[in-house]
Amino acid sequence: MEEKRKTRIGHVVSDKMEKTVVVAVETLKRHPLYKKTFKRVVRYKAHDENNKCRVGDKVRIIETRPLSRQKRWRVDEIITRQEMVEVKPQEVV
Secondary structure, three states, X not given: OOOOOOEEEEEEEEEEEOOEEEEEEEEEEEOXXXXXXXXXXXXXXXXXXXXXXXXXXXXXXXXXXXXXXXXXXXXXXXXXXXXXXXXXXXXXX
């Protein structure tokens, strides 16, 4: 049977909420009259049960039932992790 749930791939832009991340999904659209392609960015609030996602991670989100007023997506998997740069206090000054 065919999968009915929609999936999107995007980057985490905010992880400041508890069990919620904001995922920005970029799509290329073509203007119907002028035929110019332009980028469209849609931000989805997605449920992250274990708070594993960090800013910059590339994730797959999947459509689900309404979890709150704005959350209708959940994180399916983390595709790639954003590399964390270690900065020592002496290097900042």
